[in-house]
Amino acid sequence: MDIPLIIPEQYYPTSPKGSRAGEILSDCLLQLNRSRPNLVSRASLSRTRNKAVFRIPFAFYPGALETVNARALQTLMTCLTDLDVDFLIRNPNARLLADSTVVYARTLEWDTLPALFLRGYGDCKSLTAARCAEYKRVGRECRPVFRFIKRSTGALDFHILVQTGAGFEDPSKEHGMGSNENAHF
Numbered sequence: 791m792d793i794p795l796i797i798p799e800q801y802y803p804t805s806p807k808g809s810r811a812g813e814i815l816s817d818c819l820l821q822l823n824r825s826r827p828n829l830v831s832r833a834s835l836s837r838t839r840n841k842a843v844f845r846i847p848f849a850f851y852p853g854a855l856e857t858v859n860a861r862a863l864q865t866l867m868t869c870l871t872d873l874d875v876d877f878l879i880r881n882p883n884a885r886l887l888a889d890s891t892v893v894y895a896r897t898l899e900w901d902t903l904p905a906l907f908l909r910g911y912g913d914c915k916s917l918t919a920a921r922c923a924e925y926k927r928v929g930r931e932c933r934p935v936f937r938f939i940k941r942s943t944g945a946l947d948f949h950i951l952v953q954t955g956a957g958f959e960d961p962s963k964e965h966g967m968g969s970n971e972n973a974h975f
Contacts, residue, residue: 791845791846791847791849791850791851792843792844792845792846793843793844793845793846793866793900794841794842794843794898794899794900795815795841795842795843795844795869795870795873795899795900795901795902796840796841796899796900796901796902796905796909797811797840797841797842797873797902797905798840798902798904798905798908799839799840801877801881801902801904810876811873811876814869814872814873814876815835815837815842815869815873816835817869818835818844818865818866818868818869819833819834819835819844821865821868822844822846822862822865822866825858825861825862825865826848826849826858827848827855827858830847830848831847831848832847833845833846833847833848840905844866846862848862849861849862849863850862852943856938859938860936860938863936863948864934864936866900866915867915867918867919867934867936867950868934870900870902870915870916870919871919871922871923871926871934872923873902873919874902874903874919874920874922874923875923875926875927877902877903877904877923878903878923878924878927879927884903884904885907886924887903887906887917887920887921887924887961887965888964890907891910892906892907892910892911892912892917892965893910893911893965893966894911894912894913894914894917894962894963894965894966894967895911895912895913896913897909897911897912897913897916899916900915900916900919901916902916902919903920903923906920913962914948914949914950914951914960914961914962914967915950917961917962917965918934918950918951918952918961918962919934920961921952921959921961922934922952925952925954930954931954931955932952932953932954933952933953934950934951934952934953935950935951935952935953935958936948936949936950936951937949949962
């Protein structure tokens with residue numbers, strides 16, 4: 791499966807060697823390949839001007855092991871959150887998710903904070919990474935947590951929340967996700 795991360799070049803210089811965004815993406819690819827089952831094709835990464843695409847042949851398909859899917863999803867969420875933390879550190883006056891007009895809507899892309907604000911909507915993966923990055927920037931402990939559900943078609947669906955010491959937060963619901971959309975979680 792291909793996982794596209796939208797990374798606007800003007801906010802994340804990924805071309806120069808040694809850039810923080812480039813390091814985050816490279817580390818994510820390394821972690822993905824460490825988590826793959828033995829004798830299975832390796833994950834790969836391709837980059838264009840405003841996008842990084844992880845090709846992950848060993849996860850997120852009908853019949854893939856749930857533990858492999860979970861490790862891949864956790865690695866990708868860490869990557870997206872780290873990119874958002876990097877953006878917030880380099881842009882200390884950036885607006886926060888709670889102060890934005892961003893609304894919940896499903897997407898195929900994994901949007902970094904500036905891409906999320908430009909698009910004006912995002913789903914649980916992008917909203918949760920944004921909230922986690924905001925918390926991490928100020929030193930508050932948190933992590934993205936998720937639940938999988940297998941559809942009758944064999945397709946895999948998931949929902950991602952923020953876990954803090956005070957409990958769970960659902961940025962998707964805060965930004966307009968319908969009450970029944972993920973009731974099965």
